[in-house]
Amino acid sequence: MRAIHVTEFRNINDIALSDLPEPAIGPDQALVRVHAAGVGFVDGLKVQGLYQTRDPLPFIPGSEFAGVIERLGDNVQGFTVGERVMGLVWNGSMAEKAVIPARSMERIPEGVDFSAAAAASANYVTVTYALTELGKVRKGETVLVLGASGGIGCAAIQLAALLGARVIGAASSAEKCAFAREAGAQEVVNYGDPDWREQLKALTGKRGVDVIVDPIGGEIGLLAFRHMAWGGRFLVVGFASGQIPALPFNLPLLKGATLIGVDAAQLRLHAPELRAKAVAQVMAWLQSGALRPIVGGEYPLARFKEAFNALDxxxxRGKIILRLDDLG
Ligand SMILES: NC(=O)c1ccc[n+]([C@@H]2O[C@H](COP(=O)([O-])OP(=O)(O)OC[C@H]3O[C@@H](n4cnc5c(N)ncnc54)[C@H](OP(=O)(O)O)[C@@H]3O)[C@@H](O)[C@H]2O)c1
Structure with a gap:
């Protein structure tokens, strides 16, 4: 089978596709013929050995998957060969076949294609957990989404809107702001403009923003905190800007506001029941058709470098997807 096989930590541009033998499965696992895999910021870091934890070499990157069950281990119940499944694993989905623990698979709802299913498996679950359990977003509250045209940003816009919030998307260009609006933001702010804080103030008045979703960090994240409403919740999701801001402690004090960390990897370890609740919510939204994940680009396997470089x-715009059923 064709796979991205990382034998040394390197930039994605220095990694070649490999031909590997089909993997064996254990009794609690399934062999899934992968059709689509999500390409995330984290995957780009992992292949270079720059993620918080280093994976033992060699490994196949890719955590979000959507595909068809080809074989089932003896202990697996509730699934049949040929079913379409989606989900999230630590690694391994950027290959034509992947070994998936049965507990990490969900059935793909009717009408959801493989790319949308792969796109839904991580960002949408993470953001659902963040907005509901941590941010406790209520109907009518204002949610500001930074990095609004990216994978996390689009998910946050769509999900905050589903929760009945007034959503302001913020991004670094007029074109990205237009994309955020298409994703469902009622208002947009362009933080590429020097007067972006004035634009935000004009939209939120003296009250400020109830919840901020921040996947970028840096100066924009820090300045955004200054626009929190009394009792606001600031959700720290990531640092795509490459900078971790240092928050002066007087700001949360003055606003009665809370800074809350969101980490999907740790959620799995420390509160799997909350993760399961978020997965169930996302699956219900997919099933009802209320949620249609935004796929920003699909790349055949042979063009995997372009897919990674689109993030760099x-x-x-939205979630980048690698199609493993299209060898290019
Ligand atoms: N905590 C968690 O559980 C979790 C889960 C998933 C992802 N994350 C993290 O969240 C962050 C965003 O992930 P994503 O999937 O949304 O990524 P993405 O699709 O690449 O979007 C990132 C956004 O960040 C903005 N950005 C600002 N400075 C940037 C820079 N120097 N390089 C690249 N982008 C920059 C860009 O928008 P503008 O140009 O408009 O600023 C871009 O749209 C990453 O740090 C990722 O590791 C965390």
Whole structure:
């Protein structure tokens, strides 16, 4: 089978596709013929050995998957060969076949295609957990989404809107702001403009913003905190800007506001029941058709470098997907 096989930590541009033998499965696992895999910021870090934890070499990257069950281990119940499944694993989905623990698979709802299913498996679950359990977003509250045209940003816009919030998307260009609006933001702010805080103030008045979703960090994240409403919740999701801001402690004090960390990887370890609740919510929204994940680009396997570079170049709009059923 064709796979991205990382034998040394390297930039994605220095990694070649490999031909590997089909993997064996254990009794609690399934062999899934992968059709689509999500390409995330984290995957780009993992292949270079720059993620918080280093994976033992060699490994196949890719955590979000959607595909068809080809074989089932003896202990697996509730699934049949040929079913379409989606989900999230630590690694391994950027290959034509992946070994998936049965507990990590969900059935793909009717009408949801493989790319949308792969796109839904991580960002949408993470953001659902963040907005509901941590941010406790209520109907009518204002949610500001930074990095609004990216994978996390689009998910946050759609999900905050589903929760009945008034959503302001913020991004670094007029074109990205237009994309955020298409994703469902009622208002947009362009933080590429020097007067972006004035634009935000004009939209939120003296009250400020109830909840901020921040996947970028840096100066924009820090300045955004200054626009929190009394009792606001600031959700720290990531640092795509490459900078971890240092928050002066007087700001949360003055606003009665809370800074809350969101980490999907730790959620799995420390509160799997909350993760399961978020997965169930996302699956219900997919099933009812209320949620249609935004796919920003689909790349055949042979063009995997372009897919990764789309994230590096700050160019991604929505979720980037690698198609393993299209060898290019
Ligand atoms: N905590 C968690 O559980 C979790 C889960 C998933 C992802 N994350 C993290 O969240 C962050 C965003 O992930 P994503 O999937 O949304 O990524 P993405 O699709 O690439 O979007 C990132 C956004 O960040 C903005 N950005 C600002 N400075 C940037 C820079 N120097 N390089 C690239 N982008 C920059 C870009 O928008 P503008 O140009 O408009 O600023 C871009 O749209 C990453 O740090 C990722 O590791 C965390």
């Amino acid at each position: 170049g700050r160019a991604a």
